[in-house]
Amino acid sequence: MARPVIAPRDYLCYIMVLGGNVVFRRDAAVLAVILTSGLVFRGLAQAPSGPGAAEQDAHFNLDVNRVAATFSVTDRRGHFAAMTRDDFLVFDNQQPQKILEFSAESELPLRLALLLDASGSVRDRFHFIQDSAVGFLTSSIRPGHDQAMLVSFDITPEVVSEFDGDVDKLAAKIREVRPGGATALYDAIDLAARRMWQASRTGRFRFAIVIFSDGDDNESRLTRQQALESAQRANAVLFAVSTSEQSVPTQGDKVLKFLAAETGGTALFPFKVEDLARSFETIAKELRHQYNILYRPDALAADGQFHTVEIRLKQPKGGFLVRARKGYYAPPPPAPGK
Numbered sequence: 001m002a003r004p005v006i007a008p009r010d011y012l013c014y015i016m017v018l019g020g021n022v023v024f025r026r027d028a029a030v031l032a033v034i035l036t037s038g039l040v041f042r043g044l045a046q047a048p049s050g051p052g053a054a055e056q057d058a059h060f061n062l063d064v065n066r067v068a069a070t071f072s073v074t075d076r077r078g079h080f081a082a083m084t085r086d087d088f089l090v091f092d093n094q095q096p097q098k099i100l101e102f103s104a105e106s107e108l109p110l111r112l113a114l115l116l117d118a119s120g121s122v123r124d125r126f127h128f129i130q131d132s133a134v135g136f137l138t139s140s141i142r143p144g145h146d147q148a149m150l151v152s153f154d155i156t157p158e159v160v161s162e163f164d165g166d167v168d169k170l171a172a173k174i175r176e177v178r179p180g181g182a183t184a185l186y187d188a189i190d191l192a193a194r195r196m197w198q199a200s201r202t203g204r205f206r207f208a209i210v211i212f213s214d215g216d217d218n219e220s221r222l223t224r225q226q227a228l229e230s231a232q233r234a235n236a237v238l239f240a241v242s243t244s245e246q247s248v249p250t251q252g253d254k255v256l257k258f259l260a261a262e263t264g265g266t267a268l269f270p271f272k273v274e275d276l277a278r279s280f281e282t283i284a285k286e287l288r289h290q291y292n293i294l295y296r297p298d299a300l301a302a303d304g305q306f307h308t309v310e311i312r313l314k315q316p317k318g319g320f321l322v323r324a325r326k327g328y329y330a331p332p333p334p335a336p337g338k
Helices: 120-140 167-176 185-200 224-233 251-263 273-287
Strands: 011-018 021-026 034-036 039-046 059-074 088-092 095-097 099-104 110-117 147-153 157-164 206-213 236-242 291-295 306-313 321-324 327-329
Touching: 059 306, 088 099, 088 291, 110 120, 110 185, 120 167, 120 206, 120 273, 147 167, 147 185, 157 167, 157 185, 185 206, 185 224, 185 236, 206 251, 206 273, 224 236, 224 251, 224 327, 236 251, 236 273, 306 321
Parallel strands: 110 147, 110 206, 206 236
Antiparallel strands: 011 021, 011 039, 034 039, 039 059, 059 291, 059 321, 088 095, 088 306, 099 291, 147 157, 306 327
16 A cells, blocks of 8 residues: 555544554544554544555545553552542653543553463463463453453464453463463563554553563564563553562563563562462552543654653652653654655
């Protein structure tokens, strides 16, 4: 398909930026907004029609409308705090922004990716991992509202189950997974993020990736930064539960902390395998206590660059912590001459 170009407004459409390409779906009656990669786009377009339309230029006028930021607030003891929109300030690239909408993010359906490390390093405690993962899904997935997908990874990542709301089916799939060889964590994150991109085309959801691993990647094609970028473009919050048995922090632990912090999640390090269920419950609780802010950037250039986002308390309250993703990727600039 030829690259889209700017043209007069004729039809209303949904617009999404997917890996540098802009796609649209015509809707001549209703103006709609869709959340994708943390950006909500509202566009008016002329849709191609007739034979060979798929090969014709897609003409549209693109208006970057709103940015979404998901976050949580806890006190020094890890208890979740009740807040209102008047408690927060939002900064985009260090510039203050006006909050347009504020809501409890738990009202949105959850699309969750559970990444299970099935490498040989977890073989001796893998059944504890499976039991804890099943318990986590049971407490996290609301029937008829939320869905989860399952990815196992050793030498390569494998989608064990696509998004499904049937916890019993997901549990059965988890118990079928068997530990194997090396660890391709970054490739697994990228695979899950791409599935979330696809899901974002069908509606508005919360996206979370929960990693169960020691964080010691030794097999991926992608780098840590590439995996992080994939998650950020999918607007996914990363959580991690470490399987490391080391008594001191490892390099893998640092990787898990980094990925979680950059996307607004958290990394947990249970002292012993019996504490896995408690760690999963901590994540499940956070997923039920998230907030969402929408704002319109005062000046957002279509430059394809990473833009920082910071959410602050207007009046800092002792011991409270705001946990949010560090930013988002703007849409790419139009091709020269287009």
